[in-house]
Amino acid sequence: MSTKPKIAISACLMGAEVRYNGGHKESRLCSRILSEHFDFLPLCPEVAIGMGTPREPIRLVGAAEQPRAQGSVDASLDVTRPLAEYGAQMAAQLDGICGYIFMQNSPSCGLERVKVYQANGIPQRNGGRGIYAQAFCAGRPDLPVEEAGRLNDPVLRENFLARVYVYRDWQALLEQGLSRRALTDFHSRCKYLLMAHHPLQYKALGKLLGSMGKSDPALIGPQYFSQLMAALSRCATRGTHSNVLQHLSGYLKQAISSEDKQEMQHIIGQYRHGIVPLVVPMTLLKHHFRLHPDPYIAQQLYLQPHPENLSLRNGI
Template sequence: MIKIGVSSCVVGSKVRYDGGHKRSSFVATTVSDIFQMVPFCPEVGMGMSVPRPTIHIRDFTNGDNGDLRLVDSKDGSIDHTPKMAVYFSKIESQIQELDGYIVAAKSPSCGMERIKVFNKQGDMMHRKGQGLFVSHLKRAFPNLPIEEDGRLNDQGLKDSFFARVTAHHRFRKMVLEEPSVNSLVQFHSQFKFLVLAHKPDIYRLMGRVVANAKSQGLESSIKEYFTLMMSALSKASTRKTHTNVLMHLQGFLKKSLTKDEKQELCEQIELYRTGLVPLLAPLTLLRHHLKRHPNQYLENQAYMHPYPLELGIMS
C-alpha cells in the first residue's frame, strides 16, 4: 500500500499549540481509506508539550544571510532549531518509505509556503518562509511530492499531487529497487503519455537521459531522470496538452473501432477541448473501448490510471 506522511493535526490529533486539531475531512476519510497515512507531529516529536507556548521563525541576520531559527514567539530566547534537526534525523528512515506528504498550512514547522518570518527584534519581515520541518524534508527528499491540506481543495493541484504520489511509488518500486537500463526504459515507456500531458519538453529531455543511460552511467542517469520526471509532473496539465495526448491514444484504436465509434470518441475529445465535458468523459470512453479491444501498450500507460478513481479527481 502506498504510504503518505501527514501532519498529525490534519488527521484529527489534538496536538496543536492550543490543544486543538486541524482535521481535514478529505484527508482523514477519503485519502486515508486509499493510502496508508503515517502521521508525524514534529513539535511534539521534538519534545514540546500540548498545549505549548507559540513559536515562530526568526531571521537573526534581519535578511542578510538568512540565519533562520525556530524560536519562542515571546522573546526569541529559546531556540528549537537544533531539536528539530535531531528529531528529523530520528524519523528520516521512516520518511524514506513514503511516496508523498500532506502538511498543515501556516505552521512554522509544517507550513510549505507563505510562512511568516520575523526579524531579530520579533517584528514581522515577510510571509515568504517555509516551516522548519518542511525545509528538512525538501533538503533530504527533493523528489518527494509535498502538498498542503487546504490546497487539495483545488481540483488541478489535487490531480497533480496524487499523480506525483503514484509516479513516485512506481518509480521507487520499478527502478530504484531494481535499477537497470531495462527497468528505466520500461518505466519511461509506461509514463510517456502522463508526462506528455504535463510537460512535453521535459519528456524529450527524459528520453535523452534514458537513451544515454548506458554511456553516462546508470546511477547518475536514474537520479537525473527521477528529478526531471517529478518536476514535469508538478507542472499543471492543460486542456491543450490533454487533448494532444487523447488524440495520440485514439490513434492506437483506429483499426479496431467502427466509423461511428471513432466519430463518438472524436466528439468527446472535442467537447473536452472546448471545456464542455471533464477529462473523465473521453477517458472513460477510451477505457471502455480498451476493454473490448485489449492493447497491452495502452493498458500499461500510467495515463489511463494515474491514481485511484475514488479520489474523485480528473479535472
C-alpha cells in the same frame, strides 16, 4: 504491490490534539476519504522535540530564506536547531513513505508563504518555509509533498496523488533491481502521463535514456527520476490533456468507425473547452480500448495513474 502507499502527514490533520493550544486541525479529506486508500503516518515535530501541549506558540523571525523559530512571547525560546535536526533525521529514516502532507501556515511544517516576522513586527512580503519542512524536503527532494489546504483543489489533489503512485512504482522498481531494460520500460509506461504534465521534459528524458549506452543504470536512474518527479509536479492543463487524448485516439483510427471517431473528437473538444470533466473522454477511450486492445496503450500509466474509485478525474 497491493499494499496501500504510505504517506507521512502532520498529526494535527488526522485529528490528534497536538497543536500549541491543545487543539487539532483535522482534514476530513485526509482522515475520512484518503485514509481508505493510503496508510497515514502522523508526525508532529514540535511534540517530537519535547515541546508540551498546550505550549507557547512559535513564529518565524528574521530573513525569509533562513528564518529562526522563536517563541511568540518569549523570544529567548529558540527551537530552530531542534526542528531542523528532527527534519533531517526523519528524512533519513522514513524510507517506506511515498509522499508527505504538511499543515499549511505552520512555522514548523508549512511549505510556502509561512509568515516570517521582521524586527519591527511586520511580516515579510512573500513569507518562508517551516523549519522542519525545509530540512525534511532538503533531505528528500524527490518525494511528493503538498499542503493539506491545497489538496481541496481538485487539480492539485490529482497531481499530488498521481506523483505518490509513480513514486511508489519507482520504489518497487528499485527493490527489484535497476537494469537498463527496467528503466526504459518504466519510462515507456510514463510516456503519456509525462506528456500531459511536461511535453518538453518528456523529450529530454527520452534523450537522457537514449544516451545511456552501456552506462550503469544505477548512475542514470537517480538523475532520471529526479527530473521525472520535477516534471510531474507541474500540473497538466486541459490543453495538454487534450493533446494526449488526441494521441491516444490515434491508436484507434484503424479500429473504430467514422461515427465513433467523430464522437471521440467531439468529446475531446468538449473537455478542452471546459464543458465536461476529464473522466468523460477517458471513459470513452477506455471503452474503445477494451473492445480493441493495444498492448502498448494497455501499459500506459496515464490511463489509470491512481485507483478509479478515488474519482480524481471527475473534478478536473
